[in-house]
Amino acid sequence: MKKLINSVDGVVTDALAGMAAAHPDRLRVDVDQHIVYRATPKEDGKVAIVSGGGSGHEPLHGGFVGFGMLDAACAGEIFTSPVPDQVSAATAAVDRGAGVLHIVKNYTGDVMNFDMAAEMVAAESGTEIATVVTADDVAVEDSLYTAGRRGVGVTVIVEKIAGAAAEAGRSLADVAAVAKRTSEAGRSMGMALTSCTVPANGKPSFDLPEDEMEIGIGIHGEPGRHRDKIAPASEIAKQLVDPILAELPEGDRGVIALLNGMGASPLLELYLMYGEVAKLLDAAGVKVERSLVGNYITSLDMAGCSLTLVRADEDMLGLWDAPVNTPGLRWGA
Amino acid sequence: MKKLINSVDGVVTDALAGMAAAHPDRLRVDVDQHIVYRATPKEDGKVAIVSGGGSGHEPLHGGFVGFGMLDAACAGEIFTSPVPDQVSAATAAVDRGAGVLHIVKNYTGDVMNFDMAAEMVAAESGTEIATVVTADDVAVEDSLYTAGRRGVGVTVIVEKIAGAAAEAGRSLADVAAVAKRTSEAGRSMGMALTSCTVPANGKPSFDLPEDEMEIGIGIHGEPGRHRDKIAPASEIAKQLVDPILAELPEGDRGVIALLNGMGASPLLELYLMYGEVAKLLDAAGVKVERSLVGNYITSLDMAGCSLTLVRADEDMLGLWDAPVNTPGLRWGA
Numbered sequence: 001m002k003k004l005i006n007s008v009d010g011v012v013t014d015a016l017a018g019m020a021a022a023h024p025d026r027l028r029v030d031v032d033q034h035i036v037y038r039a040t041p042k043e044d045g046k047v048a049i050v051s052g053g054g055s056g057h058e059p060l061h062g063g064f065v066g067f068g069m070l071d072a073a074c075a076g077e078i079f080t081s082p083v084p085d086q087v088s089a090a091t092a093a094v095d096r097g098a099g100v101l102h103i104v105k106n107y108t109g110d111v112m113n114f115d116m117a118a119e120m121v122a123a124e125s126g127t128e129i130a131t132v133v134t135a136d137d138v139a140v141e142d143s144l145y146t147a148g149r150r151g152v153g154v155t156v157i158v159e160k161i162a163g164a165a166a167e168a169g170r171s172l173a174d175v176a177a178v179a180k181r182t183s184e185a186g187r188s189m190g191m192a193l194t195s196c197t198v199p200a201n202g203k204p205s206f207d208l209p210e211d212e213m214e215i216g217i218g219i220h221g222e223p224g225r226h227r228d229k230i231a232p233a234s235e236i237a238k239q240l241v242d243p244i245l246a247e248l249p250e251g252d253r254g255v256i257a258l259l260n261g262m263g264a265s266p267l268l269e270l271y272l273m274y275g276e277v278a279k280l281l282d283a284a285g286v287k288v289e290r291s292l293v294g295n296y297i298t299s300l301d302m303a304g305c306s307l308t309l310v311r312a313d314e315d316m317l318g319l320w321d322a323p324v325n326t327p328g329l330r331w332g333a
Numbered sequence: 334m335k336k337l338i339n340s341v342d343g344v345v346t347d348a349l350a351g352m353a354a355a356h357p358d359r360l361r362v363d364v365d366q367h368i369v370y371r372a373t374p375k376e377d378g379k380v381a382i383v384s385g386g387g388s389g390h391e392p393l394h395g396g397f398v399g400f401g402m403l404d405a406a407c408a409g410e411i412f413t414s415p416v417p418d419q420v421s422a423a424t425a426a427v428d429r430g431a432g433v434l435h436i437v438k439n440y441t442g443d444v445m446n447f448d449m450a451a452e453m454v455a456a457e458s459g460t461e462i463a464t465v466v467t468a469d470d471v472a473v474e475d476s477l478y479t480a481g482r483r484g485v486g487v488t489v490i491v492e493k494i495a496g497a498a499a500e501a502g503r504s505l506a507d508v509a510a511v512a513k514r515t516s517e518a519g520r521s522m523g524m525a526l527t528s529c530t531v532p533a534n535g536k537p538s539f540d541l542p543e544d545e546m547e548i549g550i551g552i553h554g555e556p557g558r559h560r561d562k563i564a565p566a567s568e569i570a571k572q573l574v575d576p577i578l579a580e581l582p583e584g585d586r587g588v589i590a591l592l593n594g595m596g597a598s599p600l601l602e603l604y605l606m607y608g609e610v611a612k613l614l615d616a617a618g619v620k621v622e623r624s625l626v627g628n629y630i631t632s633l634d635m636a637g638c639s640l641t642l643v644r645a646d647e648d649m650l651g652l653w654d655a656p657v658n659t660p661g662l663r664w665g666a
Contacts, residue, residue, distance in 0.1 A: 002526040002527060002543070002546075002563060002636060003526070003602055004526070004566050004569065004598060004602035004603070004605060004606050004637075004638060005565070005566055005602065005605060006565040006566045006567055006605075006609075007565070011601070011605065014566070014605045014608055014609075015601045015602070015604045015605040015608070016604075017605075017608040018603075018604035018605045018606065018607040018608025018609070018611070018626070019604045019608075020608075021607060021608050021611035021612075021624075022592075022604060022607050022608075022611075022624050022626045055601065056599075056601060058599060058600040058601045058604070059600055063600070193335040193336070193337070194335060210335070213335075230335060232338070232339040232340070233337050233338055233339045233347070234339055236337065259355075263597075263599040263600075264596075264597035264598075264599065264634065264636070265337060265597075265634070266389075266391065266596040266597065266628075266631055266633055266634050267391040267392055267396070267596075267628065267631070268344070268348045268388065268389060268391045268633070269336055269337035269338065269348070270337070270351075271348045271349075271351035271352045271355060271391070272337060272338060272339070272344065272347045272348040272350075272351045273337050273351065274351040274354060274355050275347055275348070275350040275351025275352075275353075275354050275355075276339075276347075276351070278351070278354035278355075279354075291354075291355050293351070293355045295599075295600065295628075298599055298600070300599055300601070301597065301598070301599050301636070303335060303597070303634070304337075305337060325664075330663055330664055331658075331663055331666075332666070333664075333665070
């Protein structure tokens with residue numbers, strides 16, 4: 001196993017310490033509790049947003065803490081849900097009197113632990129909490145870790161849009177509503193050229209022969225839909241675009257497109273893939289209103305990519321364009 | 334070879350087409366000539382900046398075209414210098430009557446081709462051209478591709494600082510001066526866990542056993558200083574920091590620090606490495622004034638990282654903080 005780490009046990013703690021060192025002006029990191037906060041808390045009276053999940057998907061979620069996006073992110077161990085105590089501590093800390101939105105990817109552990117945390121905080125302080133669960137992966141109906149679809153790339157887009165709505169002073173019900181609308185308008189599909197290696201396991205999560213790729217992978221090295229011989233990028237793009245379009249909510253509206261790297265695929269290849277995706281969307285009459293290409297929700301050192309499309313209304317686009325200032329996503333600020 | 338590409342020959346062209354599709358609002362890409370321009374040219378009377386080099390280092394250089402940074406970037410084939418005709422076309426196109434700065438990494442082909450292009454443009458149009466050559470890699474004195482030190486990570490910082498100086502309306506002499514000062518104040522050192530694979534070769538550029546790393550690598554798969562057994566991140570950080578500090582210009586001033594990923598190392602590991610670097614700098618009494626962690630000057634699908642430190646004066650820090658709006662680096666705009 002080749003990784004830039006000190007020890008298998010200390011990976012998450014050490015990475016959070018590095019994040020704290022890299023962004024002292026923007027983040028305050030509780031390294032012991034594995035919670036990333038904004039350095040400057042949001043003003044009173046605005047909805048706060050907490051997300052989190054297993055580590056290994058960076059910049060998601062900690063890298064999306066900051067103005068215009070999250071107020072706090074709870075980092076679990078690699079590919080492991082944060083615990084209820086973590087989530088409740090983060091939720092209580094960021095509450096500014098207008099309620100807190102939890103954005104949760106659809107994995108059994110995450111959903112359960114965020115639910116427990118929400119109940120704990122509500123019982124203790126009466127804080128109003130809303131939850132949006134993302135479940136955008138069209139690859140599989142159920143998976144090793146989920147009942148229902150896995151939450152993947154749309155989470156990035158939901159966090160951006162909900163974050164902007166909260167920053168604009170909308171109510172908890174309104175922030176939750178646009179987050180839910182965005183989540184439900186998004187579909188994703190991923191593929192891998194290589195497996196990731198979980199540090200604690202020390203070896204690849206699955207074997208993928210030198211001439212094969214896996215279509216429909218998740219973000220934890222869990223199985224995909226099927227294997228194929230490695231194909232040209234144009235063919236791979238088709239294998240991502242077609243199943244997404246088959247399930248994307250219909251309509252005349254354009255999309256927000258995220259061509260996401262899984263961690264070990266260079267930007268050169270991600271741009272190349274985006275070019276192929278853009279051609280297919282153009283041919284299908286789907287207008288790309290906004291796009292994002294890069295590593296946003298990764299799977300450790302997996303090589304490959306995923307595509308997320310969100311059928312976006314004007315409200316979503318306006319919120320997408322609003323200023324954001326986080327380590328992982330920044331514009332207009 | 335596992336890559337998201339269509340064909341070995343078409344990699345650069347296809348990736349540039351993807352870049353054009355991803356950033357229609359910000360970039361205009363001459364896909365035939367492999368030149369990336371700003372979508373909205375700079376106003377008359379300001380110095381323009383052209384850089385470029387072999388492809389495979391993305392986001393460098395095309396990803397740094399935009400407000401506050403480059404006016405154009407010329408992309409060669411993978412790890413191959415752009416040709417003089419490309420550079421002269423880009424230079425002529427972006428000239429706004431105040432002269433053009435060429436920022437060139439110190440590789441024999443790049444230096445020669447930018448020089449030829451500068452002579453061509455000067456002879457044809459009288460455009461005043463200044464050139465700054467970056468040569469910050471402390472790993473080797475000469476290399477396969479260079480007389481003198483290789484230009485690596487400081488190039489990103491020079492492009493940012495010179496770009497801000499040009500945007501502020503400084504003269505060509507002044508923009509070149511701060512670029513040169515920045516370049517000379519920077520030192521870098523890199524390491525690899527794995528080799529990169531050049532598409533045209535189809536196999537790794539060098540063999541690195543499963544338990545070894547290479548210290549002092551360049552950005553083209555060229556040899557480093559020496560090999561070692563893989564060590565904890567804290568040890569690796571020391572092997573980067575010590576040789577840099579031994580050669581960094583002395584002084585009381587703090588540094589701009591770039592902890593750069595080589596392409597296939599996940600952000601989790603890069604933050605972790607930055608944490609280790611920050612501890613060592615703190616122990617050495619070197620204050621980090623600004624920092625950047627991520628993939629900025631890569632080497633295809635190489636796993637590993639490099640560290641760049643620039644001993645920065647107030648002028649450099651002010652220019653570093655100025656707004657920038659490019660696909661690869663963006664803040665305040």
